[in-house]
Amino acid sequence: MTELAPNEYSTTLNELKAQVHRARLQVQRAANNELLQLWWRIGDTILRRQTEQGWGAQVLTRLAEDLRAEFSTMKGFSRANLFYMRRFA
Template sequence: MEPTEYASTLEELKAQVHGARLRAQRASNSELLHLWWRIGRTILDRQAEQGWGAKILTRLASDLRAEFPT
């Protein structure tokens, strides 16, 4: 025999898990968006201030990929 209100409690807890996962994904996506913006801003600043060209950007991309593989 199933305890009283078991089904509704299960649904409530499942909704809480789904909500928490969604909020975590949104927070993660927001943080990554800010990260990519800061990276782009840094690169644009270096290009303007120090004349960084394609060779430096290629090296930078390679070094970052090596440090943070997908």
């Protein structure tokens, strides 16, 4: 096995670290984009149901409880956040 010269190793390590940093940033951006789209779709759905079916604030309370129960490891499904999502849409 051939050993790398110290400066070659250092250069290689720095290149690999930069690749990891770039990949992590891309993943974070993609995840944030998906969450924004999800929040908009949730808000849009709420807006449409309120317009079409006359949903009131009590429905949002129940939706918040049911979404938090189903997705207990996720944050962001409070009643207040559902109102924010509706406003966002």
